[in-house]
Amino acid sequence: MQLSREALLRAYRQMKVIREFEERLHVEIMTGEIAGFTHLYCGQEAVAVGVCEHLDHADMIVSTHRGHGHCIAKGCDVKGMMKEIWGSREGICKGKGGSMHIADIDVGMLGANGIVGAGSPIGVGAALSAKIDGNGKVAITFSGDGACNQGTTFEAMNMAVVTKAPCIFLYENNKYSEHTGVSYSVGTNKDIASRAEAFGMKIWRGDGTDFFSVHDTMRDVLEYVRAGNGPAAVEFDTERFFGHFEGDPQRYRGKGELDHIRENRDALKIFRARVTEADLLSGADLDAIDAEVMTLIDEAVAEARLAERPTAADVLTDVYISY
């Protein structure tokens, strides 16, 4: 199905925001201004955007420790996210969550998660909520090739099948679980989707560096799940441009590997080539978005630097609703 010019511009912009958000964090983290652990989503932009462009706020997603891209794609406020990562009380979580726990329930983003695999059963519960309401909404759990080895993920897949929950188990296979290769850690010959199939789900696969592959695949997956057929699983083959965490020396990478994937498996380059060759958008259209996004990220960082810091009293709030 042909996407409108507006839809194409929007998709590119979303991917570009994720890319520049992460590239900028990579630089800013070196300055020591940002505390804690940060896991960057660069390289996987086509997955988050190709999925979330199909969703509205009533559809729910559950994310991972590598969650910035999912948050942006689902509609979290970019400046609020930057402030959160800076630890400001103006941040999207008041500086109490940080990079690993960004959430915004109002836009259907049920949380990044510091525990690998923990999101899968949460997604099943969110999907069961949609099933009870009969509203055709879905929950999507993003997992990596690391999370696919957690028992929680197996439990969640079986429970989703048994309860016919409208849950989509979405596996982003970026080939590394932390510092270990997928050929070692995933016993089913590097293949994750076949596991989901063994649990009784219909499965799909796609190229996670190509927005159009993800977007087209997800159209079919969502149609199937929204129709009340129960859960489904989809695996996207993708790339991680940075290390597991910022500061990771990446000694596990092959010689020239990062240059190769940056050159040949870059979702933004692939998108640009596809839409300009087909005359859907011009290079100037995309350049204008690039400039606009760079300004947005500059502003986000500048505002995060100046944003209000949390106080000692803030430590004690938000533990309970009633005490």
Place this chain on the structure above:
Amino acid sequence: MAQMMYRDAVLQTLFAEMERDENVVVLGEDIVGGMGTAGGPEAIGGIWSTSVGLFDKFGKDRVIDTPISESAIVGAAAGLALAGKRPVAELMFADFIGVSLDQIWNQIGKFRYMFGGKTTCPAVIRMAYGAGFNAAAQHSQSVYALLTAMPGIKVVTPSTPADVKGLLTQAIRDDDPVIFMEHKALYGTMGEVPDGDYAIPFGHARLCRAGQDVTIVTLGLMVGFCEAVADKLATEGIGCDVIDLRTTSPMDEEAILDSVEITGRLVVVDESPPRCSLASDIAGLVTTKAFASLKAPPALVTTPHTPIPFARELESNYLPSPDKIEAAIRQTLAWR
């Protein structure tokens, strides 16, 4: 007022709250029972008979019989709650929190804080706990101290059918996550239960016996033991305040401290091991906040620091008993 069994107070409260609010859903292993069998649904209604008839009345979308997958049960409750439902999950045995601990500890207990206060997670996790059935080390534990140590969740331990109704009603209506612990040895006990809408606010202990000489702080099955000992000592002119905590998080510190300021003597009776326990927590509270009132060191009646043994002779020696409680009280009174 109606006479009712503890287990029936659980069932009737679930029934009433599910009728009152369509967002209340229940899930757990065998809470329907018989799914996929010749006998068909409702063959069990929960192994404690605390969900009998819910499936027939409310249907499969709101009464969700799950596989044996405790992480997924609690995780699904978390997701349901984030999405706006009021799930009541049953873990069958409290000991099974070991399998699902991440979802309780790192997830439901932390969402609100990590997400900057924008989230509610009104999930209730019910679980049967406690010893006395020779169920051995993995089906008998009283794990409230472990759960009380986790900020962000509330922990409730009713000791009577009336408190089951009042506290479970509150738990389901509460916007925070609640661990609701039902003592196995109390399921068959009878008591008066108030009619109509009845919710007990958390953090308010119940004074079961009043006296001037010693403060006994306890909970769950031990409440009855302490009441019996207090009644016996009353015939000798020894007066005991018996305080049933009802909830360990939040805990009614004021009730404990107010009592100790009068009696000057504290006995804590806690059906769990002594290290990092509820007993040591309360002793710490009283010694730090009511030190000047104390006439004797706090006495702690707990189990030994061992796993729970199987054999009848071993388990009965393991548990606090009325005799042990009485001895501790007399020792406290004799101290000078």
